[in-house]
Structure formats: C-alpha cells, structure tokens
Amino acid sequence: MSREINNVYWEDVQVKQDLPEKSRVIDTTLIAMGATWATHDFMPVHHDRDFAQSKGAPDIFMNILTSNGLMMTYLEQWAGPKAVIKDISIKLSVPNFPRDKMDMNARITRKWQEKGENLIEVAFNGDNQMGPHASGTAIISLPTRG
Amino acid sequence: MANKFGVLPFNSPVEPTMDYSKIAPLIGVQSPRHLPHDRVTVEDVDRWCQVMRDTNPLYTDEEYARQSPHGGLLAPSGMVHVFALGTMKAAIDQFVHGKCEFPDDPNVKLNTVVEEEGYTGVMATAQRQQHFRRLRVGDEIHWTLGIARLSDYDHLTRQGVGRKYQMLYQFFNQNDELLCNQTFDVLVYRAPMSTRRLYAG
Numbered sequence: 001m002s003r004e005i006n007n008v009y010w011e012d013v014q015v016k017q018d019l020p021e022k023s024r025v026i027d028t029t030l031i032a033m034g035a036t037w038a039t040h041d042f043m044p045v046h047h048d049r050d051f052a053q054s055k056g057a058p059d060i061f062m063n064i065l066t067s068n069g070l071m072m073t074y075l076e077q078w079a080g081p082k083a084v085i086k087d088i089s090i091k092l093s094v095p096n097f098p099r100d101k102m103d104m105n106a107r108i109t110r111k112w113q114e115k116g117e118n119l120i121e122v123a124f125n126g127d128n129q130m131g132p133h134a135s136g137t138a139i140i141s142l143p144t145r146g
Numbered sequence: 147m148a149n150k151f152g153v154l155p156f157n158s159p160v161e162p163t164m165d166y167s168k169i170a171p172l173i174g175v176q177s178p179r180h181l182p183h184d185r186v187t188v189e190d191v192d193r194w195c196q197v198m199r200d201t202n203p204l205y206t207d208e209e210y211a212r213q214s215p216h217g218g219l220l221a222p223s224g225m226v227h228v229f230a231l232g233t234m235k236a237a238i239d240q241f242v243h244g245k246c247e248f249p250d251d252p253n254v255k256l257n258t259v260v261e262e263e264g265y266t267g268v269m270a271t272a273q274r275q276q277h278f279r280r281l282r283v284g285d286e287i288h289w290t291l292g293i294a295r296l297s298d299y300d301h302l303t304r305q306g307v308g309r310k311y312q313m314l315y316q317f318f319n320q321n322d323e324l325l326c327n328q329t330f331d332v333l334v335y336r337a338p339m340s341t342r343r344l345y346a347g
Contacts, residue, residue: 005203005210030197038197040228042237045268051242055267056305056337064270064330065227066197072224073198081204081214085223089274094304 007080010111010118010142019078019106019122024070026062026100026128034066041065061095067134071124074104075138082143086119090136100128109137117141164263164309169296172252172259176292176314180248182229186285190228191221198222219283224275226317226326229287252293253313257334260309265334267305272331279325286320294329301333308335 024030035046041063044051052060068090075085096102106124113119119141126134191205203210204220211219231237232247239245246254257268281287296311315328 024199034197036234038194038228039225040231042231042234043241043268044238056335057267064273065224068273068275069194069198069200069222069224072222073200076202076222077200081202081210084280085277087274087276088224089272091272092270095269 005081007082007143008078010120010144011146013108013111013120013142015108015111017108019075019108019124021103021105022074022077023101023103026096026098026102028060028098031060031062031066031096031098034069035063039063039065039069057095059097061097062133064090064092067092067096067126070102071104071126071134071136072138074126075106075122075124075140078106079140079142084141085138086117086141087139088136089138090134092134093132094128094130096128096133100130102126102128102133118144164260164265166298168259169256172256173293173295175252177248177251177253177290179288179290179318180230182286182288182320183232184229184286186221186225186229186281186283186287188219188283191219191225191283194222194225194228216280216282221281221283221285223277223281223326226275226277226281226287227315227328227330230289230291230315230317251291253291256293256296256311260334264336265309267308267333267335267337269305269333269335270330271310271333272329274329276327277325278327279319279323281325282319285325287325288318288320288322289315291315303333303335305333306335306337308333310334 032047035041045055046060046063049060072085104126106122108120109123110121119139121137121139123137125132195205205222208219236247248254292314294312294314297309300307310333313330317326319325
C-alpha cells in the first residue's frame with residue numbers, strides 16, 4: 001500500500017510548540033460503538049440511555065477507554081509511526097454526551113534525552129461545549145534524524 | 147468545618163457516612179493473575195482504529211509492519227486494558243444482575259460495599275498508563291488488579307456526593323513480560339434525588 005507517512009523528529013520540535021488542533025463530533029454512535037465495539041466495555045451507562053438515566057446521568061456518556069484512545073490517537077497521528085507513547089495520564093472532567101464536539105489540542109512542555117531515548121512531554125486537552133472533557137500529559141519517545 | 151454556604155471542604159476529616167471498616171481489608175490486596183479471554187486479533191485492532199480514526203500503518207498495514215523493526219503488526223498500546231474487560235454477558239451479569247465473573251476480586255467486593263452504602267452511580271475519572279513493551283497482534287494478555295486507596299471522606303461533585311478509589315492494573319503478555327502498569331480512578335456517587343426524579347420520566 002503506498003501512502004505518505006509523516007514522522008516528527010526530535011530535533012525539529014521545540015518546547016512551547018503547539019500541535020495542530022483536531023475535532024471529533026461526539027454522537028451516540030461514537031459513544032456506543034467506542035465502548036462496546038472498540039473497547040469491549042459493556043457497562044450499560046455507555047450504550048443504554050435508560051440505564052444511564054437510572055444512574056442519574058442525563059444520557060449515555062463516553063467511556064474512559066475511548067477518551068484515552070482518542071487522545072492517544074490524536075498524539076500518535078501527529079507524531080508518526082516511529083514515535084512511542086511511553087506514559088500517558090488522563091483526567092476526565094465533564095462527560096462527553098451525544099450531540100457534542102470535542103476539540104483536541106496539545107503543547108510541548110518539555111524536551112530531553114534519557115537512557116538513549118529522545119523524549120518530549122506534551123500537555124493535552126479535549127474540550128467539549130460544557131468545558132474540559134479530558135486533560136493530561138504524555139511522554140513520547142521520538143525518532144532522531146541522526 | 148463547613149464554609150458559610152454549609153459546604154464541607156474536600157479535605158474534611160473521616161465522616162460517619164459509611165462503614166469504612168468493611169473497606170479497609172480490601173486496600174492493597176492484589177487479585178490473582180487472570181487468564182486471557184482471547185488473543186489480540188487483527189479484527190480487534192481494526193475496530194479500535196475505525197473508531198479512533200487511527201491510520202498508523204504499524205496497526206493497519208501488514209506489509210509496512212512486517213518491514214518495520216517490529217517485524218509484524220502491533221496493536222495500539224492504549225488497547226491493553228480492552229483485553230481485561232469481559233464479554234457482554236459477563237458485563238450484563240455484573241452491572242445489571244449483580245453477578246460477577248471474579249467475585250473474589252477486591253474491586254468487586256469494594257463495589258458491593260459502596261453500592262450497599264448508597265453510592266450507586268459510578269464513573270471513571272482518570273487513568274495513567276506506563277507502557278514498557280509494545281502490544282502485538284497475537285499476544286495473550288494476563289492481568290492482575292487491586293485497590294490502591296479509597297477516599298475516607300465524601301467529595302462534593304457535579305454528580306452528587308461521592309467517594310473516589312484508585313485501582314492498580316498490571317498487564318503481562320504470554321511470555322510473562324510486563325507490558326503496562328495502569329492506575330484507574332473511579333468516582334462512586336449518590337445521585338441527588340432531584341436528578342433521579344428528573345430523569346425518571
């Protein structure tokens with residue numbers, strides 16, 4: 001399969017650099033399929049509106065595995081296949097409910113070399129119309145040109 | 147001490163709103179190693195990548211992956227937790243009928259206690275994954291989990307009054323190599339009656 005594959009190299013990034021923003025529409029399909037089909041999370045609050053409401057929630061809401069997957073994918077799609085996410089911490093605030101949109105952004109906060117690896121730390125956010133859904137930091141090992 | 151609005155601060159002392167003695171023996175106890183449900187398959191990875199819109203060729207392009215230093219298809223590292231989650235039947239048995247696949251696991255015992263104490267709502271609030279090795283298509287994932295801590299006071303949250311606990315997962319492959327350490331934070335809460343009435347129809 002021929003396709004253009006971009007890699008980000010450690011030498012080419014700087015602290016305080018912003019990653020390009022991305023958005024995802026959040027709908028019932030993404031929440032329900034993300035939970036059940038992609039992440040095997042059959043807790044009914046993520047696919048059964050009646051069950052979610054019986055637990056006090058206004059609607060089904062995204063499971064953390066999908067939120068984590070969306071944020072990791074956002075970072076990996078930027079960094080390219082030679083990059084490796086070594087460590088990722090994610091904190092959820094307001095839930096992702098259907099009929100919403102999540103805007104993802106990130107900034108490089110640190111850049112260093114350790115034990116033969118070329119590392120950066122990024123702080124990332126995924127915001128919906130109610131406020132911050134997911135925020136956190138990730139440590140990514142990047143390739144070098146050398 | 148409550149503030150002028152009658153709201154207790156988050157760092158309030160232990161409150162007699164639940165019997166903590168039932169919980170204390172469960173803290174710091176790790177479950178036995180659980181055997182894998184299944185292998186990591188191309189289909190598993192494809193479903194994840196479709197939902198996440200992940201086009202990383204190490205996950206999606208067999209030829210590219212074979213020619214890479216990895217020598218074959220990988221799975222996204224974040225997927226590792228997926229393989230510790232049970233089948234649909236097991237989940238419905240647990241969450242709807244209260245019958246758990248691993249009734250002796252500390253988190254299952256904890257959930258039973260907190261539900262009896264009226265914290266019927268549950269929500270994951272945070273997680274950290276430290277990845278040590280790549281997850282590969284064909285791997286079998288073993289895992290163990292435990293409870294690291296449970297807050298000994300009530301938090302006032304958007305969802306209602308609740309408690310927070312932290313689970314510790316360790317994921318291994320079929321060669322007994324540690325793939326990932328994961329913490330997983332959960333909020334259990336008492337949904338306010340006004341909210342319950344509103345959504346009861």
